[in-house]
Amino acid sequence: MTLFKISALSLVLSSALFTVQAAVKPEAYAHSYQPVASVGKTQAQIVFYRESDEHPGGANIYIDGEFQSALLANGYTTFCVAPGDHSVGAFVKDAPSYQGKATQPWRSTLEGGRTYFLRLGDGVTGLPQAVRRADAEQVLQAMRKQNHTLSRASAVEACQYTEKQFKDYTLSSDVLFPFGKSERGSLTREGDRAITELVQQIRRENHTLRNVVVTGHTDQIGSAAANDKLGQRRAATVRLMMIQAGIPARDITASSAGMNEPLVQHCAGNKAEQIACYAPNRRVTIRVDGSAASE
Incomplete structure (x- = not known):
């Protein structure tokens, strides 16, 4: 085998190894x-x-x-x-x-x-x-x-959780913002009202608030990086509005799931059809860790 062929083979094998490693990395996380x-x-x-x-x-x-x-x-x-x-x-x-x-x-x-x-x-x-x-x-x-390794520690047990104290709420991003938008100035009138009503509901249903996590979810249109940023900006805007509506700033954080937690997948058709099909994925979820008002 010539030096050129050996080099070419090494390049192919190196590329294949890199491809395998790149494919495995996302699986390391849940x-x-x-x-x-x-x-x-x-x-x-x-x-x-x-x-x-x-x-x-x-x-x-x-x-x-x-x-x-x-x-x-x-x-x-x-x-x-x-x-x-x-x-x-x-x-x-x-x-x-x-x-x-x-x-x-x-x-x-x-x-x-x-x-x-x-x-x-x-x-x-x-x-x-x-x-x-x-x-x-x-x-x-x-x-x-x-999630890519298994515990070998004999002291570790499956966690036995008490009845969950958190509640989940969901707002449609299509109600909150025009497509692709996230800024406070682009928040719709319906979105403003929906956030105000949600905060009122949260305060009615929870006597105390320990932690509130606002998470932005996007559809599968566009790159993962762009969707991560869009989800974060939308969550940050909703967080700001919830603070202005009465949730203490110290108790509420904003994060992005981007396109990683879809409700709908594999939509086809032209862009307008895909936008309509992926609508359930465009949402902002609010997880509230608190105690019920009746407790």
Whole structure:
């Protein structure tokens, strides 16, 4: 085989490998973050997340010296354990020695019924950082759940959630904005009224508000990047209007699902027909974590 053929073959194989890797990456993530429900007194829950950093590859998360997950940047994992004394470590590039199996720098007595939020530290010492829920969820709203690895930690249990406390509400983007628009100035009269009425409904149905997440969803027309930005801008506008209508700013965040959570798929026809077909996908969802007014 000539040098030219060898080089050509290497290029083909490299391109094929790159294509496979690129195809696998989206599968590493599941749905975008939504506020986790509470667990009962027989369990403690941990939400562990990793922000963008300079370290390539996964960060191995260990619970009691056993592998739980390999977190990629902008990913999170949620797991539950029995209440009591537990250790957690988080290491980047600890193969082949897998330091996390022997070194567990963070140890705490976890209380039943509580949820703990931890984020990756420097990835070298293995020490994670504890974060207040409100601060953590400001970051988590832009993250997706990790789903490409299986836990091998014997202490980890399937989370047994109490009856969910959150409620979901939906507003049609076609009612809120003209097609492709998102600014406050483009909000329709019907959209303004719909947001005001929704806030009144939320305040009637919830005695207290712990967290409100506004998420913009788009259709499948256009690029993923453009739709992510459109969803974020629409959610931000609705958030602003809800604040002006009486929801405390500290309790409400905005995020985008872009085109990733469609209700309708595979619409065909000309652009007008596709716009009409994809209408259910264009929406803004509002998830409210609160307590019922009757409680």
